[in-house]
Amino acid sequence: xxxxxxxxxxxxxxxxxxxxxxxxxxxxxxxxxxxxxxxxxxxxxxxxxxxxxxxxxxxxxxxxxxxxxxxxxxxxxxxxxxxxxxxxxxxxxxxxxxxxxxxxxxxxxxxxxxxxxxxxxxxxxxxxxxxxxxxxxxxxxxxxxxxxxxxxxxxxxxxxxxxxxxxxxxxxxxxxxxxxxxxxxxxxxxxxxxxxxxxxxxxxxxxxxxxxxxxxxxxxxxxxxxxxxxxxxxxxxxxxxxxxxxxxxxxxxxxxxxxxxxxxxxxxxxxxxxxxxxxxxxxxxxxxxxxxxxxxxxxxxxxxxxxxxxx
Amino acid sequence: xxxxxxxxxxxxxxxxxxxxxxxxxxxxxxxxxxxxxxxxxxxxxxxxxxxxxxxxxxxxxxxxxxxxxxxxxxxxxxxxxxxxxxxxxxxxxxxxxxxxxxxxxxxxxxxxxxxxxxxxxxxxxxxxxxxxxxxxxxxxxxxxxxxxxxxxxxxxxxxxxxxxxxxxxxxxxxxxxxxxxxxxxxxxxxxxxxxxxxxxxxxxxxxxxxxxxxxxxxxxxxxxxxxxxxxxxxxxxxxxxxxxxxxxxxxxxxxxxxxxxxxxxxxxxxxxxxxxxxxxxxxxxxxxxxxxxxxxxxxxxxxxxxxxxxxxxxxxxxxxxxxxxxxxxxxxxxxxxxxxxxxxxxxxxxxxxxxxxxxxxxxxxxxxxxxxxxxxxxxxxxxxxxxxxxxxxxxxxxxxxxxxxxxxxxxxxxxxxxxxxxxxxxxxx
Numbered sequence: 001x002x003x004x005x006x007x008x009x010x011x012x013x014x015x016x017x018x019x020x021x022x023x024x025x026x027x028x029x030x031x032x033x034x035x036x037x038x039x040x041x042x043x044x045x046x047x048x049x050x051x052x053x054x055x056x057x058x059x060x061x062x063x064x065x066x067x068x069x070x071x072x073x074x075x076x077x078x079x080x081x082x083x084x085x086x087x088x089x090x091x092x093x094x095x096x097x098x099x100x101x102x103x104x105x106x107x108x109x110x111x112x113x114x115x116x117x118x119x120x121x122x123x124x125x126x127x128x129x130x131x132x133x134x135x136x137x138x139x140x141x142x143x144x145x146x147x148x149x150x151x152x153x154x155x156x157x158x159x160x161x162x163x164x165x166x167x168x169x170x171x172x173x174x175x176x177x178x179x180x181x182x183x184x185x186x187x188x189x190x191x192x193x194x195x196x197x198x199x200x201x202x203x204x205x206x207x208x209x210x211x212x213x214x215x216x217x218x219x220x221x222x223x224x225x226x227x228x229x230x231x232x233x234x235x236x237x238x239x240x241x242x243x244x245x246x247x248x249x250x251x252x253x254x255x256x257x258x259x260x261x262x263x264x265x266x267x268x269x270x271x272x273x274x275x276x277x278x279x280x281x282x283x284x285x286x287x288x289x290x291x292x293x294x295x296x297x298x299x300x301x302x303x304x305x306x307x308x309x310x311x
Numbered sequence: 312x313x314x315x316x317x318x319x320x321x322x323x324x325x326x327x328x329x330x331x332x333x334x335x336x337x338x339x340x341x342x343x344x345x346x347x348x349x350x351x352x353x354x355x356x357x358x359x360x361x362x363x364x365x366x367x368x369x370x371x372x373x374x375x376x377x378x379x380x381x382x383x384x385x386x387x388x389x390x391x392x393x394x395x396x397x398x399x400x401x402x403x404x405x406x407x408x409x410x411x412x413x414x415x416x417x418x419x420x421x422x423x424x425x426x427x428x429x430x431x432x433x434x435x436x437x438x439x440x441x442x443x444x445x446x447x448x449x450x451x452x453x454x455x456x457x458x459x460x461x462x463x464x465x466x467x468x469x470x471x472x473x474x475x476x477x478x479x480x481x482x483x484x485x486x487x488x489x490x491x492x493x494x495x496x497x498x499x500x501x502x503x504x505x506x507x508x509x510x511x512x513x514x515x516x517x518x519x520x521x522x523x524x525x526x527x528x529x530x531x532x533x534x535x536x537x538x539x540x541x542x543x544x545x546x547x548x549x550x551x552x553x554x555x556x557x558x559x560x561x562x563x564x565x566x567x568x569x570x571x572x573x574x575x576x577x578x579x580x581x582x583x584x585x586x587x588x589x590x591x592x593x594x595x596x597x598x599x600x601x602x603x604x605x606x607x608x609x610x611x612x613x614x615x616x617x618x619x620x621x622x623x624x625x626x627x628x629x630x631x632x633x634x635x636x637x638x639x640x641x642x643x644x645x646x647x648x649x650x651x652x653x654x655x656x657x658x659x660x661x662x663x664x665x666x667x668x669x670x671x672x673x674x675x676x677x678x679x680x681x682x683x684x685x686x687x688x689x690x691x692x693x694x695x696x697x698x699x700x701x702x703x704x705x706x707x708x709x710x711x712x713x714x715x716x717x718x719x720x721x722x723x724x725x726x727x728x729x730x731x732x733x734x735x736x737x738x739x740x
Contacts, residue, residue: 089628090631091627091631092631111633112516112518112634113633114587116586116587117633132517132518134516135517166514172515195513195514196509196510196511197514197515198514200515201515
């Protein structure tokens with residue numbers, strides 16, 4: 001089996017079958033990370049370029065480790081400026097990288113749509129590691145894998161996603177992913193952070209956090225960017241924390257066996273209280289572990305499996 | 312003295328309610344007579360050039376009230392020569408060029424430079440002067456001198472005049488020199504970091520939105536000021552249903568307001584942005600279906616006086632970049648009529664409505680000569696083959712820049728000849 005597509009740009013365009021294939025492949029790769037020698041030769045001779053236009057520790061490291069555990073060569077490029085500031089078109093950047101014959105470019109960019117533009121310029125695979133406020137498909141896949149491990153299924157689950165929905169690529173990818181897998185998703189946050197037409201993505205929308213959490217199987221908290229305060233999306237961090245942050249009291253509205261996810265890095269005491277972040281419901285570190293497995297699966301299904309089938 | 316006859320074409324001249332088969336006789340650069348083709352038995356004399364227009368559409372040369380020719384200062388995007396050639400290739404015989412050049416056209420020396428460079432070009436170039444010095448929104452330009460040098464209107468297009476008090480003075484002052492103020496109606500605070508229309512498409516694509524209110528509130532303000540002062544206001548590139556309603560109501564009250572819409576706002580919705588096409592990025596942004604419908608209705612009932620392209624050439628370095636970093640605007644001169652003819656074929660607009668808004672509409676709004684084919688007017692004429700299809704390809708475009716959302720698309724309606732002052736300035740087989 002493999003993905004019949006060149007790139008992984010978003011969850012929106014994936015079918016349920018494709019999601020299931022990635023999740024089951026990821027589950028089978030988890031064991032590699034538990035071995036004494038954490039490496040399989042599957043992608044030997046493949047080159048992966050991690051092209052990160054935004055600072056990222058967790059995601060970049062996770063993609064790098066995933067590539068290395070599959071025996072691919074991983075090269076990290078951190079770029080602090082956009083193509084405009086550099087005075088080079090994206091097309092030129094893409095063609096220069098492609099001239100070095102990579103098999104895959106993993107790209108993270110603050111501008112929505114940049115991986116899609118790159119994918120149009122190059123013949124190799126492009127994996128979206130987060131584009132602006134658009135999508136973050138590998139994050140959604142690792143979230144789904146984490147929930148599936150704990151709950152056994154994603155069918156019929158009630159998922160609450162809380163926080164800055166407007167600027168969240170994690171929210172969009174998870175809305176697509178969980179709804180395709182049969183969960184129902186409710187998003188909640190301050191009205192200033194709930195963009196027009198969000199419900200057309202297939203989720204319920206409310207500005208009442210407790211309503212969203214009520215009866216939830218999964219509560220996913222989003223990181224709040226402190227600079228949004230100066231943009232008047234909310235008046236103060238203190239007020240945000242009180243009405244939109246997650247604490248033990250709000251969490252009591254959820255199901256008994258609720259689990260808490262957070263894409264990290266967390267602002268303790270802002271969108272999530274420390275007791276919740278460190279509490280028994282929190283699967284935040286499982287998410288990080290699963291991130292490697294999901295990214296190994298992505299590389300395998302885009303770069304590796306095709307060759308095996310031909311052989 | 313040149314003599315020319317354009318024979319047997321279907322002449323559509325909304326200013327005279329003409330739609331039929333006529334022969335147009337041109338002498339000394341002006342229309343000498345128009346005769347019904349079937350009844351015309353006159354012999355073509357010696358030395359008279361004949362253009363056989365049978366099977367073709369003959370219309371008044373179009374006037375574009377809103378183009379960016381980029382010279383002086385941004386010649387890597389376009390210059391007056393390439394922009395003029397692009398205009399002629401689209402059937403235009405006159406263009407009004409915006410002041411946001413480098414330096415800004417805010418004094419007579421820049422105006423004179425533009426007009427000097429426009430000499431001998433295939434279209435008439437009507438410069439638009441800036442409202443404020445350097446387009447900074449602080450001090451009025453010397454509008455009397457701009458007018459004397461050849462400007463036909465004033466505008467800080469690209470940036471709004473933020474200070475309402477200054478806008479009031481601009482209306483009052485420019486009016487005494489018989490120039491309307493063209494408003495780029497946009498509240499930058501409401502626009503924020505927006506890079507496309509606010510709505511579901513923006514939400515789905517994760518792009519920040521620009522609400523209709525950013526345009527509506529400024530149109531409402533400027534109409535109030537035009538009403539207060541009794542002076543002429545022209546609203547550039549109307550894109551929202553709210554603005555259409557405001558302008559319609561203002562006209563009904565007798566406010567001296569005119570308005571334009573672009574071919575792209577009449578033809579496309581924000582769905583065109585899907586796929587992050589930077590050639591669908593412009594300001595104001597492509598809007599929702601309801602807005603497009605309102606613009607078309609506004610064009611039909613006369614609320615929208617003109618179709619103007621807002622021809623905005625940009626180079627690859629400004630367009631082949633991240634969507635939210637890409638420059639706003641698209642080229643439009645060479646595709647305008649074909650795109651609009653597509654709407655005619657769909658039944659959304661009539662040919663008369665399109666031709667009126669591209670000829671007589673702008674001529675009346677800015678009191679320019681032409682825009683009609685009556686006897687004695689300049690022989691500015693465009694001839695189209697409505698049956699002929701063409702594919703928009705970079706190599707075919709006269710404009711230096713190729714930033715068009717119609718690249719690679721097939722359009723119907725080719726400008727086969729453009730005639731300015733009785734001389735053929737563009738010809739395509």
